[in-house]
Amino acid sequence: MVAQHIEPATPLAAELNALQTVIDRLEPLVRNVLTPTEAQQVTQVVGRVKNRLDALTLRAARVIHDSRLARRQGAASTGDLLGRDLGNDRGAGNRLLGVARDVPEQSLTDQALSAGDVTLTQARIIADGLKHLPTNTTPEQRQTAERTLIDDASLLTPKDLRARADRIADQWASPQDVDRHESGLLAEREQRAWENTKLAMWANGDGTTSGRFTIPDAQAAMLKTVLDAYASPRRVSMLGRERTDEYATRVGRGFCELIERVPTDRLPNHGGNNVLVAVNMDLADLESRLEDAAPGTITTDGTRLSPGQTRRLACDAKLLPQVFDGESVPLDLGREERLFTRHQRIAIANRDHGCASPGCDRPPGWCEAHHGDRTWAQGGTTNLKEAISVCAEHHRQIHAGHLQCRLNPHDGTPEFRQPGTTQWKRHRRWRPQREDQARGRPKKSEPGASS
Structure with missing residues (x-):
């Protein structure tokens, strides 16, 4: 496939056309003469190039928004116009515009994205973390936080980078202040998650029912723990490969089995026992009601819980004391x-x-x-x-x-x-x-x- 070149011939159009020409030349090489070593080179280099192109896209999105081009072209919003231009929907366009707003041009994060050192997802996480720094953070501390998160982005998964961003104030604040700040963030996030929780189901008319749900991370971790027990992922791994479709089918069937086995005499009105999900929290923090109590962590996937939610879960849970720095x-x-x-x-x-x-x-x-x-x-x-x-x-x-x-x-x-x-x-x-x-x-x- 040969890309369509841009008219009229401006210096910018000439460079964009040259970029498409380079891709046209690369495509047959990638398709026909690629060795495993070259394949890895492609993924590494293309990944960095994509990051740099995303930085250019953010700059273009800022200009499009500031110029109100969407209204002149009959689009409902800038997000709608960006979604159409990028072959996506309005939601994707709005998310891109949100990152463009949150990542100031020539900021450290923008420079890292332009250099290919961070991805668009990492830039979004860093920007969100900087938005939620403590209110008394100084400009120097904010810059320290941004630089630290950029360095950590190359080592951490997106999930871990989000967790790191919640506690990035540990670069200058006391552990107690960091605990208090993170606990507040988690409590606000959990409240929003509870408000946004929903589940919808509809009959397909062929004997199946489809659905869509949004639930808080803590409850999602519990559900996944239960379904993994039914799905037995190790059996798939024993084959030497992971067959996603087959695993999804087993999870779906396991979900059906879970529904069938719900003990009707232990529904909420009568109380009941939860599936064992290990949550780590210091005993002193568990028993405390102070604002600076440290959060808890779900062992299975690292999900962080506010002290309030951890205490609530502990009301119906079995406590298994462990001394991490003592004799084992x-x-x-x-x-x-x-x-x-x-x-x-x-x-x-x-x-x-x-x-x-x-x-x-x-x-x-x-x-x-x-x-x-x-x-x-x-x-x-x-x-x-x-x-x-x-x-x-x-x-x-x-x-x-x-x-x-x-x-x-x-x-x-x-x-x-x-x-x-x-x-x-x-x-x-x-x-x-x-x-x-x-x-x-x-x-x-x-x-x-x-x-």
């Missing part, structure tokens, strides 16, 4: 047992937050406990300090000799490397500073490890 004797089984117990797995999930292999996003519910430096057959022990949380795929790679792992001798953090290489790498899941300190982890990598 009750969780150590030595050579007496080969398999890790349920309580050990909860403790491992609290520590690793999912698959510990760098870059893997598999949650704890999809993971297995691996006997660290030495397998059970090699004399390894079933102790918490020698366990590593890995998903089924990375567990297979370890036992097949395609991946090596160890527990860092300085801080016990799981680390991985490819055979034949010397550099150990660790997962860079972000945790609030209090969680890192509770686990005895330094915030920076120890010698011999990298991210």
Whole structure:
């Protein structure tokens, strides 16, 4: 496909036409003579180029909005016009315009996007985080926050970057002030989520019913935990590939089974027990009613909960005390047992937050406990300090000799490397500073490890 060139011939049009010509020349090369190494080069370079093009699109969106071009062209709004120009809908156009407004031109975030160092999604998260800084933040502190989030964007997933943005004031504020600020943000977000919660269903006329729902993150994490138990994602991973459609079908059928098994004698009017979802929170904060109480964290996916919501959930939940910086004797089984117990797995999930292999996003519910430096057959022990949380795929790679792992001798953090290489790498899941300190982890990598 050859792109249509722009008329009239202005300097800008000439450069845009040249850009399309370059893509025309690249397309047959990518389609016909691409090696795996070249394919990775394409994804890396095109990703950065796309970021830079997104920066240009934001600048164009600002001009279109400020000039009120949409009205002159008969569009309902700038978002409507942008959506049509980009082959999307009004909602997408409005979201793009929102980022254009929130990311000032020539700001640090705009410069990073223009250089290709951050994505449009990351720029949106950074801008939103800066909008919700404490009201007493100085211009210098705001710049520090922006620069830190830009640096962290290359290491963190979007979800972790959002969580990091909520606590970015830890660069200058006390832990108590940061806790108070984050708790306020979470409470406001939870209230908005509750107000926006909805579910709609409609019959398709063919024996099926479709639906659409919007629910708060906390309840979504609970639902996903239940459905994953029905869907058994490990069975798909055992095949060596992830078949998304098949998994979605199993989740749907599991949802039906869940509905059928709801105990009618335990509906809300009679009370009931929730599925076990581990939420970490200091006991002092759980019992406290102070505004600066620290938030809680759902272990399965890192969802942060305000102190108020954590206390409410704890009313109907079973409390499992764990001392993160104390002796782990009750969780150590030595050579007496080969398999890790349920309580050990909860403790491992609290520590690793999912698959510990760098870059893997598999949650704890999809993971297995691996006997660290030495397998059970090699004399390894079933102790918490020698366990590593890995998903089924990375567990297979370890036992097949395609991946090596160890527990860092300085801080016990799981680390991985490819055979034949010397550099150990660790997962860079972000945790609030209090969680890192509770686990005895330094915030920076120890010698011999990298991210």
